[in-house]
Amino acid sequence: MRASRGSTPVRSQSKTVYDAIVVGSGASGGWAAKKLSEAGLKVLILEAGRKVPPSEFTEHMPGYQLSYRNFSPELARTRPIQKACYACTEYNYDWFVNDLENPYTTPEDKPFTWQRLRVVGGRSMVWGRQSYRLSDLDFKAASHDGYGDDWPLSYADIAPYYDEVERYVGISGRNEGNPALPDGQFLPPMAMTCGEKLLRKRVSEKLGRTVTIGRTAILTQAHNGRAPCHYCGPCERGCITASYFNSPATTLKDALASGNCDLTANAIVSQIEMDNAENQARGVTYIDRNSRKTYEVKARSIILCAQALESTRILFNSATGEYPDGLANSSGVLGRYLMDHAVGAGASGEMTDFDYKASASDPRRPNGIYIIRFRNLAGGSRHPRFIRGYGFQGGSAPKFNFGAEGFGRSYKEAVKSGLYGIRLGGFGESLARWDNYCEIDPVKKDAWGIPALRVHMTHGPNEHAMMEDAAAAAAEMLEATGARNIVMNSQLAMPGMAIHEVGTARMGKDPKKSVLDSYNQTHDIGNLFVMDGAGFVSSGCQNPTLTMMALAAKSCDHLIERFRRSEV
Amino acid sequence: MKRRELFRRSVLGSLAAAFTSVASGRPALSNPEAREFPSGHDASKELARSDWKPTFLDEHQNRTLTDLGDLIIPKTDTPGAGAAQVNRFIDHLLNAESREIQSQFLDSLAYLDGACRERYGSAFIHIPKKHQVEFLNLIAYPHRLVNWGDNRSEFPGHTHFNNLKDWISRAYYNSEAGMKELGWSGTSFHGSFSGCEHPEGAHR
Numbered sequence: 001m002r003a004s005r006g007s008t009p010v011r012s013q014s015k016t017v018y019d020a021i022v023v024g025s026g027a028s029g030g031w032a033a034k035k036l037s038e039a040g041l042k043v044l045i046l047e048a049g050r051k052v053p054p055s056e057f058t059e060h061m062p063g064y065q066l067s068y069r070n071f072s073p074e075l076a077r078t079r080p081i082q083k084a085c086y087a088c089t090e091y092n093y094d095w096f097v098n099d100l101e102n103p104y105t106t107p108e109d110k111p112f113t114w115q116r117l118r119v120v121g122g123r124s125m126v127w128g129r130q131s132y133r134l135s136d137l138d139f140k141a142a143s144h145d146g147y148g149d150d151w152p153l154s155y156a157d158i159a160p161y162y163d164e165v166e167r168y169v170g171i172s173g174r175n176e177g178n179p180a181l182p183d184g185q186f187l188p189p190m191a192m193t194c195g196e197k198l199l200r201k202r203v204s205e206k207l208g209r210t211v212t213i214g215r216t217a218i219l220t221q222a223h224n225g226r227a228p229c230h231y232c233g234p235c236e237r238g239c240i241t242a243s244y245f246n247s248p249a250t251t252l253k254d255a256l257a258s259g260n261c262d263l264t265a266n267a268i269v270s271q272i273e274m275d276n277a278e279n280q281a282r283g284v285t286y287i288d289r290n291s292r293k294t295y296e297v298k299a300r301s302i303i304l305c306a307q308a309l310e311s312t313r314i315l316f317n318s319a320t321g322e323y324p325d326g327l328a329n330s331s332g333v334l335g336r337y338l339m340d341h342a343v344g345a346g347a348s349g350e351m352t353d354f355d356y357k358a359s360a361s362d363p364r365r366p367n368g369i370y371i372i373r374f375r376n377l378a379g380g381s382r383h384p385r386f387i388r389g390y391g392f393q394g395g396s397a398p399k400f401n402f403g404a405e406g407f408g409r410s411y412k413e414a415v416k417s418g419l420y421g422i423r424l425g426g427f428g429e430s431l432a433r434w435d436n437y438c439e440i441d442p443v444k445k446d447a448w449g450i451p452a453l454r455v456h457m458t459h460g461p462n463e464h465a466m467m468e469d470a471a472a473a474a475a476e477m478l479e480a481t482g483a484r485n486i487v488m489n490s491q492l493a494m495p496g497m498a499i500h501e502v503g504t505a506r507m508g509k510d511p512k513k514s515v516l517d518s519y520n521q522t523h524d525i526g527n528l529f530v531m532d533g534a535g536f537v538s539s540g541c542q543n544p545t546l547t548m549m550a551l552a553a554k555s556c557d558h559l560i561e562r563f564r565r566s567e568v
Numbered sequence: 569m570k571r572r573e574l575f576r577r578s579v580l581g582s583l584a585a586a587f588t589s590v591a592s593g594r595p596a597l598s599n600p601e602a603r604e605f606p607s608g609h610d611a612s613k614e615l616a617r618s619d620w621k622p623t624f625l626d627e628h629q630n631r632t633l634t635d636l637g638d639l640i641i642p643k644t645d646t647p648g649a650g651a652a653q654v655n656r657f658i659d660h661l662l663n664a665e666s667r668e669i670q671s672q673f674l675d676s677l678a679y680l681d682g683a684c685r686e687r688y689g690s691a692f693i694h695i696p697k698k699h700q701v702e703f704l705n706l707i708a709y710p711h712r713l714v715n716w717g718d719n720r721s722e723f724p725g726h727t728h729f730n731n732l733k734d735w736i737s738r739a740y741y742n743s744e745a746g747m748k749e750l751g752w753s754g755t756s757f758h759g760s761f762s763g764c765e766h767p768e769g770a771h772r
Contacts, residue, residue, distance in 0.1 A: 055604055059756070060756040063747075064612045065605070066611055068664065069743070073666065074664075193764055196764070230756075407708050408701075411641070412642070412644060416749070
């Protein structure tokens, strides 16, 4: 679909021609800006949202000091979609987009939830921080089971960049020697609770599966000038000690310190500008979020790191006569193969033999456990009902029993006596399917007049069968651990709810079947890149951010080399 | 000294000098939209004013909620719902809530009075405490109406009780008194998380 070009006269903001414009300042944008600016390239970061000063961090503010003790009705009014994310609260909802200003559409029978932040740092401000490598079981999944396409790169190509990113970010975790989840460069692991240790032991003994502590981008010792975690709990409200990884405290800080990088906040990129004669991108147009004035900035290369769907939207909205179906979309693949992990299924129960009590003064570990994929492994048996696999996240700890029945003294005592809970939630691979896609909505526009996205996505029979198995497997493992009162859920959450959307500008060797090459460069336009999750060919079942960062780092090294050879 | 400043001093004083830029003071607002909480901000103080009056509930509804709160979360060796001014917070939140949620709450309060009038001839706050407790025992537990065959429904009183209890419980356990009841000591800074330190196989 061809987007209409605005008729507002474009006003050039500056004569400067940057080497690179990075659109988006989250996990991948931060890496692109850091790598390129530290290599001496002149970089401009454009971020659609505002800066968040540390004075807005509220991780230590008790709920009773808030107007509505974290039950604010304001979320239902202006963040009816965003509030589905556990991290969107009365403390920080203004970091999430206002849904009234940032609409998207879906067919009635295909609900999709799109969780977004528009602030400097993007979703890295509130991300779940779980950091897992993909393996060749993922990169070469099509060769393994015949479905879909392999990535145009292998684990060996990306492994050094996983190392680089992990060393810089500071991932705490434990090496397990399990080929389905490659080991990494870890800081000391966080401790497990009694329930989790028992789960690890029993599941290993009885079922041969690996329960490990979550590999998380939270420091367990001082690292690169940042202090270790002090276990207050709610990372998503900011961290004054910068103990969890977010781009403003790390990559963006380094980029800005290089002296080669500018950052313009409140700059909503509406489209990429082309030099049609040269078939090169020459810059981008953005709208100032507050004044609504329009600016054009020029660069020798353009790198989209706006988040998979948002980057795809920019490419669609940049359609030209040469690329009528969206920029860099000669293949017709742009927007297709949208993936988001299948989540929602799992099981929970109680460890009734444990008598530890919860206390609000206990340290709060912002991490859980992880169970490494055990279905459809290389050389192992194949499940008859689904391909690919899933992992689990979860935990076991004492908690208060607010749901206790009754009233009076006994209720008060029951709340405090609490329960020792245990729970496992599956994260399943989402298959890349042509009919899961996004396009530009023919009518709807956002508050800045930019055409909005229309998202079409459902989970298919493979995801449903996989999550049913995940629920049963979770119950089996809880049973093996000695849990009681086990309750299962085999229902999938709405697509988008994992907030792991990837795949809408996929990589590939064949320009007719893919948008990007293995260096995140568009096949069609030599100086246009998409370095966020849009390039994923398959989703694996691991949380995607670590891989996005490693791919961005890898592709930036390649781009730096091309600059050195004057190829850009 | 204000709470956040106090915290910054106590926590950051022990950290590397790299963080002194954060500790040195609150930067000026760079953007008018920034939703910062002023130093010492504590919304609960407003509710504690001596001239407080309900804004959403009427006097009777407020008294009903107050009495019910003290029955559900009574004063024991720790403060109960009354001392935590649970009714005031609920009134404040209801005032901002959607019409649907407001209406559900009022329906549940009205159920209480209707059912008490039916059984005891008077509204909830006008019957003796003995009867209040007796009535709560009827509605406080999961309560199925099973008619031998497969006709099965929930006793409506339990749904209304749970609705009111949920409001009271949330308001109480998220108040300062309620957090202290759960062991909150006022600090969020914990040096480490030690986890299970038992020898393998001895997790009790």
